[in-house]
Amino acid sequence: MSQRSALLLPSWRPGPVRDAVVGFLEAARDVAVVDRVAYFDNDGTLWCERPSYVQLDFFLDALRKRVEANPSSGERDEFAAVLSGDAAAIAGIGLERIALALAGLFDGLTPEEFASATRAFMATAKHNSLGRPLRSVTYQPMLELIDELRRREFTVGIVTGGGTEFVRAISDDLYRVPAELVVGTLIGYDFTRDEGDRPVIRRTSSILGAANEGATKVTNIQTQLGRRPILAAGNSGGDREMLEWALATDGPALALLINHDDAEREFQYTSKAQTLVETEPITDVGTRLGWTIVSMARDWDVVFPPESGS
Amino acid sequence: MSQRSALLLPSWRPGPVRDAVVGFLEAARDVAVVDRVAYFDNDGTLWCERPSYVQLDFFLDALRKRVEANPSSGERDEFAAVLSGDAAAIAGIGLERIALALAGLFDGLTPEEFASATRAFMATAKHNSLGRPLRSVTYQPMLELIDELRRREFTVGIVTGGGTEFVRAISDDLYRVPAELVVGTLIGYDFTRDEGDRPVIRRTSSILGAANEGATKVTNIQTQLGRRPILAAGNSGGDREMLEWALATDGPALALLINHDDAEREFQYTSKAQTLVETEPITDVGTRLGWTIVSMARDWDVVFPPESGS
Numbered sequence: 001m002s003q004r005s006a007l008l009l010p011s012w013r014p015g016p017v018r019d020a021v022v023g024f025l026e027a028a029r030d031v032a033v034v035d036r037v038a039y040f041d042n043d044g045t046l047w048c049e050r051p052s053y054v055q056l057d058f059f060l061d062a063l064r065k066r067v068e069a070n071p072s073s074g075e076r077d078e079f080a081a082v083l084s085g086d087a088a089a090i091a092g093i094g095l096e097r098i099a100l101a102l103a104g105l106f107d108g109l110t111p112e113e114f115a116s117a118t119r120a121f122m123a124t125a126k127h128n129s130l131g132r133p134l135r136s137v138t139y140q141p142m143l144e145l146i147d148e149l150r151r152r153e154f155t156v157g158i159v160t161g162g163g164t165e166f167v168r169a170i171s172d173d174l175y176r177v178p179a180e181l182v183v184g185t186l187i188g189y190d191f192t193r194d195e196g197d198r199p200v201i202r203r204t205s206s207i208l209g210a211a212n213e214g215a216t217k218v219t220n221i222q223t224q225l226g227r228r229p230i231l232a233a234g235n236s237g238g239d240r241e242m243l244e245w246a247l248a249t250d251g252p253a254l255a256l257l258i259n260h261d262d263a264e265r266e267f268q269y270t271s272k273a274q275t276l277v278e279t280e281p282i283t284d285v286g287t288r289l290g291w292t293i294v295s296m297a298r299d300w301d302v303v304f305p306p307e308s309g310s
Numbered sequence: 311m312s313q314r315s316a317l318l319l320p321s322w323r324p325g326p327v328r329d330a331v332v333g334f335l336e337a338a339r340d341v342a343v344v345d346r347v348a349y350f351d352n353d354g355t356l357w358c359e360r361p362s363y364v365q366l367d368f369f370l371d372a373l374r375k376r377v378e379a380n381p382s383s384g385e386r387d388e389f390a391a392v393l394s395g396d397a398a399a400i401a402g403i404g405l406e407r408i409a410l411a412l413a414g415l416f417d418g419l420t421p422e423e424f425a426s427a428t429r430a431f432m433a434t435a436k437h438n439s440l441g442r443p444l445r446s447v448t449y450q451p452m453l454e455l456i457d458e459l460r461r462r463e464f465t466v467g468i469v470t471g472g473g474t475e476f477v478r479a480i481s482d483d484l485y486r487v488p489a490e491l492v493v494g495t496l497i498g499y500d501f502t503r504d505e506g507d508r509p510v511i512r513r514t515s516s517i518l519g520a521a522n523e524g525a526t527k528v529t530n531i532q533t534q535l536g537r538r539p540i541l542a543a544g545n546s547g548g549d550r551e552m553l554e555w556a557l558a559t560d561g562p563a564l565a566l567l568i569n570h571d572d573a574e575r576e577f578q579y580t581s582k583a584q585t586l587v588e589t590e591p592i593t594d595v596g597t598r599l600g601w602t603i604v605s606m607a608r609d610w611d612v613v614f615p616p617e618s619g620s
Contacts, residue, residue, distance in 0.1 A: 034482060111532055155488065168536045172344060178465065179536025180490050186533050191525035191551070198558040199525075199551055201532055208519075208533060215501035215509075222421055222511055223496050223518060224534050226478045226489030241501070241509055248508040 008148060010301075011141040017299045020254070020292045021145065024231065025152060027252035031230060033153045035251075038231035039221065039242065040142070042160035042167055042184075045235045045258050046175065048137040050267040051128060055166045058121045059102035066105060076101065096211070103163065103187055104205035111165060111189075114203060118169035130266075132307055138174055139258075140305040142233070146175055149231070157181035157229075159221060161213045161238050165203075183224045185212045213238035218245050235260065236271035237282050243291055255291040259283050262296035265303045318458060320611075321451040327609045330564070330602045331455065334541065335462060337562035341540060343463045345561075348541035349531065349552065350452070352470035352477055352494075355545045355568050356485065358447040360577040361438060365476045368431045369412035376415060386411065406521070413473065413497055414515035421475060421499075424513060428479035440576075442617055448484055449568075450615040452543070456485055459541070467491035467535060471523045471548050475513075493534045495522045523548035528555050545570065546581035547592050553601055565601040569593050572606035575613045 008025070012018040028036055043049035060082065067074035067083070074083055078101035081089035090098065106114050125134040146156050158177050160167050164184035171177040186208040189201040210216045218241050221228065232239070232246035233256035243255035260269050273282040286293050296303060318335070322328040338346055353359035370392065377384035377393070384393055388411035391399035400408065416424050435444040456466050468487050470477050474494035481487040496518040499511040520526045528551050531538065542549070542556035543566035553565035570579050581592045596603050606613060 034488075111536075111538075155490070157490070164533070164536070178344075180465070180467070180534070182536065189529045189532055191529055199528055199555040200558075201529055218509055219499045219501055219511055222499055223474070224490070226421075226474070226492065228421075245509040248510075 024254040036154040039159045039229045041234040107205045115169040160184040217242040237273035257286040334564040346464040349469045349539045351544035425479040470494040525551045527552045567596040
């Protein structure tokens with residue numbers, strides 16, 4: 001390996017996966033700049049999603065504050081289940097209904113107020129078990145890949161199942177991805193006017209369109225971003241169609257799947273991909289479809305970035 | 311005026327309007343880069359919309375080709391009206407229903423096929439009366455403003471009532487605005503698979519959400535772009551809320567309204583703004599609300615760019 005290549009992606013261990021990534025980067029030199037487009041899933045792909053989604057931690061924190069101020073507000077079924085941590089009750093109600101109820105805590109806020117609340121939480125919140133601030137549970141090798149892509153004139157976006165506005169509030173700080181390159185699950189807005197008759201928009205509690213997972217990620221990329229990726233990275237069944245779509249382009253393309261097989265440094269779990277006939281591990285789907293499967297345990301020299309002074 | 315300032319925006323004539331624009335640019339030096347955001351309407355703001363929208367010319371061209379190949383396809387009411395140019399019939403059916411029927415001509419196309427068709431048309435099509443290629447009916451002073459904004463680290467987007475994908479197909483060439491910074495009226499996509507089981511998306515003939523006009527421009531900016539503008543430019547009632555929203559920010563802000571008062575070099579017409587109680591000229595609304603009203607006749611030294619060899 002040349003010295004120049006050794007300086008690339010320093011947290012990626014030598015081996016076939018790193019070779020595939022570097023090979024793609026080199027091949028992409030021949031791709032027109034307008035077509036150099038890379039999209040990343042967020043939870044479990046760019047940062048840790050266990051034991052719970054960071055956004056859920058944020059929502060729970062808001063719920064606890066609400067209940068502290070007004071105890072009866074915790075009596076709603078969805079809130080009672082999640083506050084008690086009763087897994088059976090949570091499963092019975094379903095995470096989607098709970099997430100929607102929690103999103104309703106921010107009903108009526110302006111986008112700026114919601115972003116401020118997100119940033120205030122992220123400034124101090126810690127991960128439950130990793131012993132580091134939530135803002136540094138990002139994956140160092142993926143940060144290096146994003147930086148390298150941008151150095152090579154790629155447009156880098158985030159295509160997440162999480163809340164668009166939650167991710168936008170932190171995407172510039174964490175990944176230097178601007179708001180317009182974040183596509184996620186969207187809450188609608190009401191257009192209204194303040195007492196001075198000036199326009200104001202306020203969050204509603206209804207989802208606009210569908211949750212941004214599966215085939216919806218593909219159609220949302222087209223409608224909201226307008227360019228298809230030649231690199232897509234994910235870690236779960238919800239990323240399947242996006243990764244397949246990236247590989248279906250002519251010319252150099254890369255579908256990266258993060259396999260969480262590192263119980264020691266992060267977590268060990270396998271996502272399932274729902275297909276018409278069966279439910280199979282997403283890693284098996286990826287192997288069958290020619291994706292590059294990243295083993296956290298084998299392919300990453302470090303998982304998390306050095307902690308900045310907090 | 312300093313020499314440096316005289317080099318700015320060379321096609322803008324000295325006077326209060328140019329002073330307001332330059333004053334805003336200077337004041338924006340104190341705005342954080344992340345908040346330096348400018349959105350422009352397209353038809354009538356960045357390029358000529360008379361005697362018909364360029365997109366409508368493109369749709370009509372596609373219709374004529376369709377009818378040439380298959381004469382009976384022109385019998386549909388919407389098509390017959392528009393092919394005959396019968397103003398009463400067109401008004402009776404309504405431009406929105408006609409536009410939707412015309413958009414249906416591209417039903418089933420992939421985004422790439424639609425973009426190719428758009429670009430092929432724009433490569434050779436001429437304006438009906440201006441005697442120049444359609445790709446150069448852009449306004450030179452606005453191109454200079456966009457360039458100057460970008461030089462000052464502004465993010466520049468297009469927020470149009472026209473079709474998102476039509477504008478995206480030409481926005482990079484005409485304005486160097488990337489696809490993800492174009493927000494317009496959206497046609498939905500179907501996610502499907504080809505014979506090799508690879509994902510393909512194809513245009514439908516239904517509009518996603520509402521036409522991108524009025525208050526919808528504001529909520530679509532938030533959901534699709536995620537940052538509010540401190541400069542918004544438009545020319546019609548459909549731009550009103552976006553311009554008001556830009557001016558409702560704290561700090562430096564500019565709402566620019568293009569007044570088409572130049573029958574000699576372009577066209578002379580006044581758009582109406584629909585309000586709850588009355589219909590008044592949008593220029594009157596703008597004057598009342600403190601917008602900067604650009605008189606094409608008075609404030610622009612040239613209207614169109616020098617024609618490149620065609």
